[in-house]
Each structure stands twice: as C-alpha cells, then as structure tokens.
Amino acid sequence: MNKKLFPTTPAGRLKLFFTLFDSRWEDLTKDNWAKTVYRDFSAGLIVAMTAIPMAMGFAMAMGMRPEHGIIAGALACVVGRTFGGSKYQVYGPTAAFIPVIAGLITKYGPANGGDFETAHGFLILVSMISGVILIIMGIYGFGRYAKLVPNSIIVGFTIGIAVAIALTNVEDILGIESFKDLLGQDEDIKGGLIHNLTTAFGNIDKINGWSIFLGLMTFALTKTLLRISVFIPGPVIAMGLATLLSATFLADKNIILVKDLYGSIPNNFFVFTPPMLPALNGTVVVDIIYFVCAIVFVSGVESILCSSMADKLANNQRTPFNPDKEFFGQGMVQILTPLVQGFPCTGALARTATSIKAGAQTPLAGYFKAALKLAMAYNLAQYLELIPMACIGGILVWVASNMIKPSEIREIKHQGKFEFAMMTYTAFMVPLTDFLTGVLSALIIYFVVKAVFKRKTKDAPESALEVDTLINSQASGSPK
Known part of the structure; x- marks a missing residue:
C-alpha cells in the first residue's frame, strides 16, 4: 500500500487530511479539464x-x-x-x-x-x-x-x-x-x-x-x-x-x-x-x-x-x-x-x-x-x-x-440461514424498537454466535466462510 496515499501513522494521516488537492483530483488534468x-x-x-x-x-x-x-x-x-x-x-x-x-x-x-x-x-x-x-x-x-x-x-x-x-x-x-x-x-x-x-x-x-x-x-x-x-x-x-x-x-x-x-x-x-x-x-x-x-x-x-x-x-x-x-x-x-x-x-x-x-x-x-x-x-x-x-x-x-x-436480499439468503436470520431480525427490530437498540442487539447476537460456534469447532475455522457453513449446517440440522 502506498504510504503517501494511505499513511500508517496519526501524524501522516493528519497531514493528508488537510491536503485538500489530493488523489481525489487525479482525474482532472490540463488536457481534459x-x-x-x-x-x-x-x-x-x-x-x-x-x-x-x-x-x-x-x-x-x-x-x-x-x-x-x-x-x-x-x-x-x-x-x-x-x-x-x-x-x-x-x-x-x-x-x-x-x-x-x-x-x-x-x-x-x-x-x-x-x-x-x-x-x-x-x-x-x-x-x-x-x-x-x-x-x-x-x-x-x-x-x-x-x-x-x-x-x-x-x-x-x-x-x-x-x-x-x-x-x-x-x-x-x-x-x-x-x-x-x-x-x-x-x-x-x-x-x-x-x-x-x-x-x-x-x-x-x-x-x-x-x-x-x-x-x-x-x-x-x-x-x-x-x-x-x-x-x-x-x-x-x-x-x-x-x-x-x-x-x-x-x-x-x-x-x-x-x-x-x-x-x-x-x-x-x-x-x-x-x-x-x-x-x-x-x-x-x-x-x-x-x-x-x-x-x-x-x-x-x-x-x-x-x-x-x-x-x-x-x-x-x-x-x-x-x-x-x-x-x-x-x-x-x-x-x-x-x-x-x-x-x-x-x-x-x-x-x-x-x-x-x-x-x-x-x-x-x-x-x-x-x-x-x-x-x-x-x-x-x-x-x-x-x-x-x-x-x-x-x-x-x-x-x-x-x-x-x-x-441484496437474495445475496444474503444465498449466504445461509444464519445471515438471512440476522437480516430479518434487524429489519424487524429497527422500526419496532429504535435505531440503536435494533442494530446493536443484532451486532451482539451476530458476534456472540460466531464466537460460540468457533469455540465448538475442534479445528477452529480460519475463514468467515467456514464459520458460516458450520452455523448454517447446525441451523438446518445437517451433520457437521
């Protein structure tokens, strides 16, 4: 990654933040202005x-x-x-x-x-x-x-x-x-x-x-x-x-x-x-x-x-x-x-x-x-x-x-039952409760469930895809 465009230190980032004419303007040239x-x-x-x-x-x-x-x-x-x-x-x-x-x-x-x-x-x-x-x-x-x-x-x-x-x-x-x-x-x-x-x-x-x-x-x-x-x-x-x-x-x-x-x-x-x-x-x-x-x-x-x-x-x-x-x-x-x-x-x-x-x-x-x-x-x-x-x-x-x-709904559905359930839960909770309650409760449930299923696995999966596969197989009743 280019450290000039994406600094890795607070001082470097602050300098970039106040550089008003940065890479966002790279498509404006003297030839095409x-x-x-x-x-x-x-x-x-x-x-x-x-x-x-x-x-x-x-x-x-x-x-x-x-x-x-x-x-x-x-x-x-x-x-x-x-x-x-x-x-x-x-x-x-x-x-x-x-x-x-x-x-x-x-x-x-x-x-x-x-x-x-x-x-x-x-x-x-x-x-x-x-x-x-x-x-x-x-x-x-x-x-x-x-x-x-x-x-x-x-x-x-x-x-x-x-x-x-x-x-x-x-x-x-x-x-x-x-x-x-x-x-x-x-x-x-x-x-x-x-x-x-x-x-x-x-x-x-x-x-x-x-x-x-x-x-x-x-x-x-x-x-x-x-x-x-x-x-x-x-x-x-x-x-x-x-x-x-x-x-x-x-x-x-x-x-x-x-x-x-x-x-x-x-x-x-x-x-x-x-x-x-x-x-x-x-x-x-x-x-x-x-x-x-x-x-x-x-x-x-x-x-x-x-x-x-x-x-x-x-x-x-x-x-x-x-x-x-x-x-x-x-x-x-x-x-x-x-x-x-x-x-x-x-x-x-x-x-x-x-x-x-x-x-x-x-x-x-x-x-x-x-x-x-x-x-x-x-x-x-x-x-x-x-x-x-x-x-x-x-x-x-x-x-x-x-x-x-x-x-987007079909894409989530294809990711498995757990992801689809979280989408549905959030969609209901946001209008029924309030914005922050709905979203934060969904995030807590999501990451807690992910953590629990990771611990249950003998060979802890390294990728989120493997975790999703495990959770969805559990939800559908299929063998691990």
Whole structure:
C-alpha cells in the first residue's frame, strides 16, 4: 500500500487530511479539464434538482423545517467534498438519520413540552461531539473497522429504515394532517412508528382521497421517469405537477400544503445556530451517549458503504477511497453543518449513484451540486411552500422503495440461514424498537454466535466462510 496515499501513522494521516488537492483530483488534468468540468457541472445540476424535494422531505420527517434540509444538504456536500476521502460521494440528509434525529427532536421538542430551539441546539451539541469522535477515529486509523459490520445487518438495517419511513409518512398521503388542523385538534401525528400508525388508522374516516391521488401520482411519476433516464429530474417534475394541480383544479379540496404546517420558507439560509445543553441530569447524560453513538455509527458505516459502492459503480481504476480520511471528513461535516441551520448528514447512496451515472468524475460535482441547489432554492422559496404534503409523502415512499433491493436480499439468503436470520431480525427490530437498540442487539447476537460456534469447532475455522457453513449446517440440522 502506498504510504503517501494511505499513511500508517496519526501524524501522516493528519497531514493528508488537510491536503485538500489530493488523489481525489487525479482525474482532472490540463488536457481534459474542460470536458471534466462540463461533466461535473451536468452531474451537479441533475443531483441538485433531485435533491431539493428529497432534502425537504427528509428534514420534515426528522421534525425539522424544510429549509433546514436544503442548507444541510448543500453545506454538507461542500464540507464533505473538501475533507472527505471519496472522489465521487455526494453528502446530504439521508434516510438512516431520520429515526435518530426525529427521536431527539420529539423527546426534547414541543411534543414533550419543550421547544424546537432547545431541541435543535441539543442536536447540534451531540452532532459536534460525534464529529470530534469521528475525527479522532480517522486520525488513529479506525476507518477500516467500519467494514467489519456484517452485510446482513447493513441490509436488514436498510430495510428496517425503509419500512419505518414508508409507514410514518402514511398520514401525509392519506391527508389526515389536514383534517386535524381543520378540526383544531392539538394531537401531533408525528410521533413514533406505533403512535403514527395508531393515530392514522384511528382517523381513517377522515382521509382525503385527493391527497392519496397526489401522493400516489408523485410516487409513480418519479419512479417511472427515473427508470427512463437518470437525466430526467423525476422528483422535481412530479413535485411541480402536484403543486400545479393543488393550486388549480384541487384548490378547494382541503389539501394541506407545506406552508400550512411550516409557514413561509425563508431564503436567508445562512443563520448561525449555536449548540445548547438542556438542564443536566442523568437522563440527559444517557441521551447524549445514545445519540452520539447513533450519529457516529450511521456516519461511519453509511459513508464507508457509500464510498465503496461509488468506487465500484464508477469503475474506479486508480486510487480508491480512503476510509480514514472519510471518517475525518464525516467528523467535519457533523461539526460544521449543524451550526448553520443544519443537522447531521452523511454519504447519500442514491444521490451518489445518480451523480456517477450523470458523469461525475471529481469532487467538483459536489461543489456544483451545492451551489446550484442553493441558487434554485433561493429563487424558488416562495413556490416551495406551496408543495402538497402528500407530494412530500410520495417522494419519501419512493425513497423507501428504492432502499429495499431484492438482489441484496437474495445475496444474503444465498449466504445461509444464519445471515438471512440476522437480516430479518434487524429489519424487524429497527422500526419496532429504535435505531440503536435494533442494530446493536443484532451486532451482539451476530458476534456472540460466531464466537460460540468457533469455540465448538475442534479445528477452529480460519475463514468467515467456514464459520458460516458450520452455523448454517447446525441451523438446518445437517451433520457437521
């Protein structure tokens, strides 16, 4: 391994981390710069148009305001592309953070007698602590350990998050929120998964058929257009059509809009938001530990997974991503992004794949994406507040549907019954309990079972494949 590109000492890594023009820029040369800049600009434009509705949807699902998603996605991409370890990765709000951030905002926000400013400030505090930990992990070479998380648990975690996203957005598509507001009810439907489902089906008689139509139309149109070509901004077209219909033909159908829940969307994005610590007690200390661990885990695993996927998808034949520098970049993202109306972000799988398919070759694509996203959002802010919430729900259900990949499930199934069981367990536990409980319990079970079966073997197997074979033979009742 080239020690200049992948240093083996903390001092060497730290020097590399602050080398901004490193091997990530090796595909930009004086001979091809015009073509490369054009391709990166095109990729940035496509991703920016796709990212605006997704960022707004993620933010609202987390209990944040729509503009927080816009600024978080743009700033995270600038910081991540400056300090991260991947040539291609697009940074921004991701589905994996929804249960983590929503859980914190719900616990410390208005839903439990607090206020949003305190909850957001507490989120900023735990995010910054997480960032410092990620930076230290990167300096001391912990990036490679993120690859040790079993693929079965990663796939199960992804499925669990997808199910939670789809089910917790059911009220937006059903239009129940609009009836709640019209009737003057105080109960907020945006609680946990079980609470949301109970409330939604308890108000099934109040559903709005036109909201369902807009939600399903958004889902179907987005999915269809992106299947035709990645260069078609499916979410933007679907969002525009739904907004036009709700403002004209469906203007009197009691369809709730973004402005009905969040008011006007301001375009003064860059507002400093300081960290805040609630009155310190045992519960707060435990929550700090919990949410810091959750943010570090999601940041580390998803960014390494996304970087690895990006190298494969782009057929990168030159310098691969650096996992330690990626940890450092993630740390900088979690420290800087929340300070300007943002929240924790990480590598976004779908947007990274879109960027690569659209021709991205260097980190320039990320900078273009950030600038174009802010420019469009700034000029369209007055129209973004007119988007129907059913449209946002449809986009998030589309995101959830893309997270569940049959090919990955089949791959896990072929690895044996034990791996498949762990995937299934994680997929159920994540939405039924909470993110960290589901994932950590799965990891404990996985490695304990591996250790037990290793000790039971007379000739301890040296490879994970041999251990899997032994576990699966035991599970199926076949002889050793």
